[in-house]
Amino acid sequence: MDYLYIVLSSTCVYLFIVIAIRLVGKTEIAQLSVADLVFIMLLSNAVQNAMVGSDTSLVGGLVAAATLFAVNAVFKECMYRLPWFGKVMQGDSLMLVYQGKVNDANMRKARLTTNELFEAIREHGVAKISDVNLAVLEVDGNISVLSNDFQDKTTKTVRKNRLPKRQTKKQD
Numbered sequence: 001m002d003y004l005y006i007v008l009s010s011t012c013v014y015l016f017i018v019i020a021i022r023l024v025g026k027t028e029i030a031q032l033s034v035a036d037l038v039f040i041m042l043l044s045n046a047v048q049n050a051m052v053g054s055d056t057s058l059v060g061g062l063v064a065a066a067t068l069f070a071v072n073a074v075f076k077e078c079m080y081r082l083p084w085f086g087k088v089m090q091g092d093s094l095m096l097v098y099q100g101k102v103n104d105a106n107m108r109k110a111r112l113t114t115n116e117l118f119e120a121i122r123e124h125g126v127a128k129i130s131d132v133n134l135a136v137l138e139v140d141g142n143i144s145v146l147s148n149d150f151q152d153k154t155t156k157t158v159r160k161n162r163l164p165k166r167q168t169k170k171q172d
Contacts, residue, residue, distance in 0.1 A: 002060075003059075003060070003063050005053060006053070006067065007063065009050055009051050010052075010067040010068055012050075013047045013051050014067075014068055014072070017043070017047070018075070022091075051064045090140075092139065093138050094106040094109060095134065095135070095136055096110070096112070096136060096143065097121075097129060097132045097134065097135035097145075098134060099134075100129055100130040100133075102114070102117070102129065117129075120135070121135060121143075126147040131147050131148045132146070132148075133146045133148060
């Protein structure tokens with residue numbers, strides 16, 4: 001009966017943390033700062049007792065860990081099999097920049113500062129916002145950036161690969 005309590009409480013803690021992280025925002029997941037890491041460590045310590053109660057035995061800890069793995073697997077399977085569930089839990093990607101113009105409404109929705117956006121753009125090797133064709137906040141919290149430079153390089157590569165190779169005549 002004690003192990004059933006651990007299973008139920010571990011499941012409740014898992015669901016609470018998933019929902020709380022979903023409400024906090026995507027950018028928190030992909031861009032962990034030192035403060036975020038400390039927060040996660042303290043959070044895990046804070047919920048430990050809620051999961052295992054007074055059972056500090058090895059078996060109690062293993063039951064809690066196994067429950068978390070199982071609930072996570074079920075959760076992932078639900079997100080895979082039920083697209084609406086995945087969308088609710090992960091949300092949609094947000095277009096932050098289109099053809100060099102920042103989408104302020106989506107920036108506010110994502111709770112991203114201009115400095116954070118510029119940092120992500122620089123990480124992709126782009127110096128100016130006007131050179132960005134598309135910047136998207138993905139569902140995993142990462143920011144994807146496609147720039148004019150990338151498009152030019154890709155176009156040149158595609159053209160180069162599509163051109164027929166010149167035949168040279170052999171001279172006898």
